[in-house]
């Protein structure tokens with residue numbers, strides 16, 4: 001422990017690090033989430049002892065006793081963020097404090113120990129510095145960072161774990177879509193919902209994703225790319241996709257996105273796009289929008305564009321919507337102009353091509 005009570009980081013270089021030649025080959029065209037860097041960050045927590053053993057070390061397997069709590073009762077949360085290569089060769093994170101705060105919020109909802117924001121930030125910054133050669137430079141490329149935390153007490157009992165393992169791994173990623181993003185077709189699920197009032201919809205936990213997989217499989221069977229969820233009470237209000245928030249663009253140039261009602265994940269991309277759109281003089285409403293209005297407005301032409309957004313794919317145009325009671329095309333079914341403009345504005349800041357007017361970039365080196 002340091003004298004302020006915070007753990008001191010120990011840094012152990014991976015003796016078997018990937019060769020420069022092999023790394024260059026891997027960075028050429030990394031498939032999302034399949035190529036990883038040489039190191040990982042870990043911190044342990046134990047009740048009575050607090051956070052300890054903060055380490056940057058070689059990326060390696062975890063050994064878990066078969067009765068480790070997370071394997072049975074799914075006390076697990078995570079984050080998703082990116083480090084961007086800047087034009088001068090440096091690198092920066094995008095709004096990492098927002099991820100740190102959301103990680104604490106998720107921890108509290110899952111009755112886990114909230115990791116202090118400073119430790120979260122140090123873990124991510126240190127890992128990126130050690131694995132700095134893994135940050136790709138191409139348009140839309142970045143080093144994707146995955147902080148996560150699992151319950152590690154060895155016990156078959158339903159209660160909050162007394163021990164946790166926090167970790168960060170990193171994966172170089174290319175643009176989710178090469179060139180301009182193709183519009184996706186989404187499936188309106190009336191079989192499944194994602195989150196109910198009072199549930200875990202606004203926490204970033206693996207359980208939400210596990211529960212969305214059957215709906216995603218249904219969407220795939222119906223020939224769609226993604227699923228869009230309606231609210232669990234009235235089955236009427238559009239909430240979000242399995243892992244992305246959603247925006248609507250109207251013929252008067254205004255935008256609308258579902259409000260953070262507690263059943264929607266508060267996306268940092270969502271929040272950033274609201275700020276950027278308002279900065280362009282566009283009106284943005286955070287207000288409920290029903291699936292029936294979406295269909296009627298798409299048919300009348302009042303609705304011009306729709307898009308999904310999140311850290312991984314940034315901004316993805318929605319071209320068509322299908323469901324048992326719905327089938328409609330938005331605009332001409334392709335990427336709209338407002339969608340493209342917002343995406344470019346965000347990427348220009350993240351990749352260091354535009355001034356950082358909002359102080360979002362966290363420069364690492």
Ligand SMILES: *Cc1c(COP(=O)(O)O)cnc(C)c1O
Nearest residue numbers: 243244245265267268269310311
């Ligand atoms: C992570 C996530 C998002 C997007 O959040 P960003 O901070 O923009 O990456 C949206 N919906 C769900 C369910 C998520 O897990």
